[in-house]
Amino acid sequence: MADIGGAVRRLNLGFFIRPAQEVGGPEPRVEPVLGYLVRRPEGILLFDTGLGAANERTEAHYRPHRRDLTEALAAAGVTPAEISLVVNCHLHFDHCGGNLLLPGRPIFAQAAELVAARTTGYTVPELVDFPGADYRPLDGEAEIWPGIWIIPTPGHTDGHQSLVIKHSDGTVVLAGQAHDFASQFASDHLALTAARQAVAAPLPTYQPWLERLTAFDPRRVMFAHDSSVWEP
Numbered sequence: 277m278a279d280i281g282g283a284v285r286r287l288n289l290g291f292f293i294r295p296a297q298e299v300g301g302p303e304p305r306v307e308p309v310l311g312y313l314v315r316r317p318e319g320i321l322l323f324d325t326g327l328g329a330a331n332e333r334t335e336a337h338y339r340p341h342r343r344d345l346t347e348a349l350a351a352a353g354v355t356p357a358e359i360s361l362v363v364n365c366h367l368h369f370d371h372c373g374g375n376l377l378l379p380g381r382p383i384f385a386q387a388a389e390l391v392a393a394r395t396t397g398y399t400v401p402e403l404v405d406f407p408g409a410d411y412r413p414l415d416g417e418a419e420i421w422p423g424i425w426i427i428p429t430p431g432h433t434d435g436h437q438s439l440v441i442k443h444s445d446g447t448v449v450l451a452g453q454a455h456d457f458a459s460q461f462a463s464d465h466l467a468l469t470a471a472r473q474a475v476a477a478p479l480p481t482y483q484p485w486l487e488r489l490t491a492f493d494p495r496r497v498m499f500a501h502d503s504s505v506w507e508p
Contacts, residue, residue: 319360328373365452379408389435
């Protein structure tokens with residue numbers, strides 16, 4: 277896929293099958309697993325690293341089909357050695373699976389997410405603590421490079437975070453799994469707009485962090501499990 281906004285490139289990292297009982301409907305749903313490369317003068321940032329190997333039960337439950345991270349990076353003209361740092365929206369096995377291929381690279385995660393990831397049953401421990409893992413725990417917002425902000429967006433997990441990238445042709449938000457789908461983000465964005473315009477109650481609720489994300493005036497918002505892109 278071509279660069280989005282001149283600085284961000286989406287990576288196809290495979291897919292998994294979400295069972296019908298999790299979808300809330302009669303049929304399962306196939307969901308993509310997407311990562312993002314961010315090129316800046318400071319280096320190359322990788323947002324999410326794809327599906328890692330899980331236990332037999334999880335494999336049977338989600339039936340993941342992986343695309344090797346090295347192969348996905350090569351398709352974008354990048355080698356693992358060129359990655360400067362990693363940001364994971366959260367540490368479930370479908371978002372941090374390639375981290376162990378990047379030992380020694382700083383990995384930014386919320387401190388609350390790291391605590392959760394080190395508890396039994398949350399994720400795959402070998403994908404979190406591996407030889408060379410170099411976590412940089414955060415407790416809230418951080419501008420990790422000029423114009424690159426990590427913003428806490430709890431909901432899917434307590435330690436979930438999103439990435440804001442200020443660029444010459446508009447701000448891009450990598451929302452991760454803050455919303456599963458662009459349509460959900462669009463609905464919440466409209467609910468926020470209605471609230472700001474003092475539309476009479478009742479109105480739908482939305483996550484309080486949405487106010488912070490919209491303060492960056494994003495021109496594109498992209499997601500971990502939806503190939504659609506939200507634009508205003």
